[in-house]
Amino acid sequence: MITFVEVAIGSDGELGCRRCGASSTQPHVRRASDVGAELASIATGWRYGPGPNVSFIGIEPFVHPELPQLIAAATSAGFSRVRLRTDGGALAKADNAAGAFSAGVRHLEIVLLGSAKTHDERSGRSGLFDDAAAGATAFSRAAESSAVSITARIPVCRHSVFDVAGAVVAAAALGASAATIDASGLKWSTDREALLDAALETATVNRVAACVINWDGGWTAPYDRTPWQSLPGVTQ
Amino acid sequence: MKRLAVALVGVNTVGYRSLALDYLQTSALADPRLDIALTRFDVDVSLDAWWTAYRVLTLTPKPDVVALPVFCWTARHVFDACRLVKAASPETTIVVGGPEVGPIAEEVLAEQPSVDIVVRGEGEFTFPEILHSISRGGDVGGIPGATARSGGRIVSGAEPKLLDELDMLASPFTAGLPIATDGSAYVETYRGCPHRCSYCFEGKGSSRIRSFSWERIESDINAVAALPGMTAFSFIDPVFNLTRDRLGRLSEILAPHAKRGVRLHTIEVDIERVDAEQAALLGAAGVVSVESGPQTVGAAALAECRRSFDPDRFAAGVEACRAAGISVECDLIVGLPGDTLEDVLDGIDFAISLDPGRVQLSTLHVLPGTDLWERATELGLRFDREPPHEVISTPQLSYADLRRLEVFGNAAAQTYQARLSLTPRSR
Numbered sequence: 139m140i141t142f143v144e145v146a147i148g149s150d151g152e153l154g155c156r157r158c159g160a161s162s163t164q165p166h167v168r169r170a171s172d173v174g175a176e177l178a179s180i181a182t183g184w185r186y187g188p189g190p191n192v193s194f195i196g197i198e199p200f201v202h203p204e205l206p207q208l209i210a211a212a213t214s215a216g217f218s219r220v221r222l223r224t225d226g227g228a229l230a231k232a233d234n235a236a237g238a239f240s241a242g243v244r245h246l247e248i249v250l251l252g253s254a255k256t257h258d259e260r261s262g263r264s265g266l267f268d269d270a271a272a273g274a275t276a277f278s279r280a281a282e283s284s285a286v287s288i289t290a291r292i293p294v295c296r297h298s299v300f301d302v303a304g305a306v307v308a309a310a311a312l313g314a315s316a317a318t319i320d321a322s323g324l325k326w327s328t329d330r331e332a333l334l335d336a337a338l339e340t341a342t343v344n345r346v347a348a349c350v351i352n353w354d355g356g357w358t359a360p361y362d363r364t365p366w367q368s369l370p371g372v373t374q
Numbered sequence: 375m376k377r378l379a380v381a382l383v384g385v386n387t388v389g390y391r392s393l394a395l396d397y398l399q400t401s402a403l404a405d406p407r408l409d410i411a412l413t414r415f416d417v418d419v420s421l422d423a424w425w426t427a428y429r430v431l432t433l434t435p436k437p438d439v440v441a442l443p444v445f446c447w448t449a450r451h452v453f454d455a456c457r458l459v460k461a462a463s464p465e466t467t468i469v470v471g472g473p474e475v476g477p478i479a480e481e482v483l484a485e486q487p488s489v490d491i492v493v494r495g496e497g498e499f500t501f502p503e504i505l506h507s508i509s510r511g512g513d514v515g516g517i518p519g520a521t522a523r524s525g526g527r528i529v530s531g532a533e534p535k536l537l538d539e540l541d542m543l544a545s546p547f548t549a550g551l552p553i554a555t556d557g558s559a560y561v562e563t564y565r566g567c568p569h570r571c572s573y574c575f576e577g578k579g580s581s582r583i584r585s586f587s588w589e590r591i592e593s594d595i596n597a598v599a600a601l602p603g604m605t606a607f608s609f610i611d612p613v614f615n616l617t618r619d620r621l622g623r624l625s626e627i628l629a630p631h632a633k634r635g636v637r638l639h640t641i642e643v644d645i646e647r648v649d650a651e652q653a654a655l656l657g658a659a660g661v662v663s664v665e666s667g668p669q670t671v672g673a674a675a676l677a678e679c680r681r682s683f684d685p686d687r688f689a690a691g692v693e694a695c696r697a698a699g700i701s702v703e704c705d706l707i708v709g710l711p712g713d714t715l716e717d718v719l720d721g722i723d724f725a726i727s728l729d730p731g732r733v734q735l736s737t738l739h740v741l742p743g744t745d746l747w748e749r750a751t752e753l754g755l756r757f758d759r760e761p762p763h764e765v766i767s768t769p770q771l772s773y774a775d776l777r778r779l780e781v782f783g784n785a786a787a788q789t790y791q792a793r794l795s796l797t798p799r800s801r
Contacts, residue, residue, distance in 0.1 A: 139726060140789045188729035188790065218793040244792040287792035289785075316785040342778050347785035360778045363719055365786040
């Protein structure tokens with residue numbers, strides 16, 4: 139399958155549950171020149187099949203002051219697939235979606251904390267889901283006949299696990315073809331395992347390929363493979 | 375003899391105009407015995423069948439005969455339209471043909487009371503015979519290749535003989551019919567298929583190749599390719615690189631048009647035969663994309679489907695195309711008998727690992743007339759008897775497995791497809 143190398147463009151700045159203290163720390167931004175050097179190194183040594191492919195993670199990419207330079211560094215290094223992990227809010231503003239597409243972004247991984255209502259509550263940002271939905275639509279529209287991919291990343295914690303199936307439905311509403319449920323913030327229990335299993339079934343009937351990662355109970359997915367795999371970048 | 379009003383109705387998927395209907399139209403118009411007022415129109419399968427019926431029922435003159443080709447993916451629309459037309463105009467004779475109905479003609483008539491006649495096999499001679507018989511008030515049931523209602527019974531004429539001299543068929547390309555210039559036109563250079571894949575009806579039960587003459591092929595290609603505004607078209611041939619000599623000859627005919635910018639897309643090839651020389655011939659012909667298997671990489675399914683597969687030769691063929699700047703669409707079928715879950719995942723992995731340009735997954739359709747249709751019970755294949763006949767379960771894969779694999783495969787293909795350059799780069 140397709141491999142993406144995750145490259146941190148900052149740290150402590152991804153969307154997370156407010157009640158878990160996700161927004162209490164100040165995000166750190168990584169310099170474009172440092173990221174560029176890492177990208178060049180990854181591209182040169184690429185040995186994972188079709189690619190190279192990169193996923194920018196660590197902070198909300200649209201708050202990075204040098205995002206255009208980061209994308210340009212990836213495309214000029216020969217990356218075929220550039221993915222942004224984003225809360226999607228900024229995509230609805232101005233020409234961000236069209237700009238990201240024309241700069242070379244073909245993949246969006248939208249972070250979802252639950253169904254629309256839960257997402258807004260847990261993020262502490264009213265209207266964020268609607269903005270993400272509008273952004274996803276704008277991105278697909280900007281692509282016209284070109285292929286783009288929208289997927290979801292669903293970090294679950296004890297505050298949001300009850301609504302993980304709702305998050306999967308929300309992902310489908312955004313047009314996501316796949317979802318990664320990250321259970322690293324969750325301790326194992328029988329009830330929680332059942333909720334995650336229900337989320338996987340909900341994904342299938344909504345035509346979303348889902349898997350659960352970082353789960354105490356072990357690997358949870360229909361198969362031992364996913365539509366893509368993520369590898370950590372050099373700095374992680 | 376009464377002048378017969380005939381309506382030909384093409385129900386098409388997006389980007390495709392029924393070539394079969396073009397052949398029927400030219401054959402009927404070329405028959406000197408017939409005095410017909412012929413109307414032809416095409417609709418998109420996504421249109422509500424009520425509007426297809428509306429268009430038929432508002433034609434002037436009112437059609438005495440309505441004919442529609444049927445494919446598995448258009449059958450529901452066609453049968454709905456037939457039902458409505460028959461209800462509104464019981465005196466109209468409804469004729470259907472095509473791969474969805476020909477092999478199960480009697481079953482279709484038993485299940486579709488609105489359909490009067492089914493054409494089995496190639497229709498270019500059978501259909502004009504039917505029109506001739508109707509115009510004279512004769513009995514259609516005795517016509518070779520036709521199955522019809524007669525005196526409360528369903529009667530089938532003799533099996534039609536396959537036409538050896540394809541040049542006897544009037545050419546739809548030189549007959550003045552509209553030819554799409556946007557890539558949706560298809561040209562045919564031969565009939566039959568050298569392969570006997572058990573899921574496919576391409577060869578219509580015959581592996582014998584019947585070719586048009588080179589004079590006719592050249593004439594048809596030039597009629598299409600030289601059309602003002604022509605940008606792209608394709609070929610319906612099951613294997614474009616049937617032989618090296620044939621490919622070379624086709625490339626020669628097509629090269630002048632390619633130099634003017636006319637492109638060929640989605641050409642079906644046997645990719646394991648493609649080497650640098652064949653890829654160069656394809657490139658010179660203007661081919662920008664080809665379509666091939668492997669359909670599956672599982673040994674059991676390959677044997678069950680009578681397919682051969684050499685992963686090294688397949689990969690070499692893809693590489694040769696890539697080096698010539700030709701995108702390859704690798705097709706995979708989910709739900710073939712014998713394939714396990716791991717086989718399907720391995721197939722997706724294999725196809726993506728080649729970086730071919732496009733990976734396309736489809737669910738098995740157990741089509742009438744195919745070996746799988748005949749042997750479904752023996753193989754433990756459960757499928758929907760209603761068109762498009764999708765597989766429900768196999769001994770190896772449950773209904774849920776199949777649905778999960780479809781979702782997974784589509785996500786994988788979409789992840790692969792979304793990339794910066796759609797033109798494959800040489801490694």
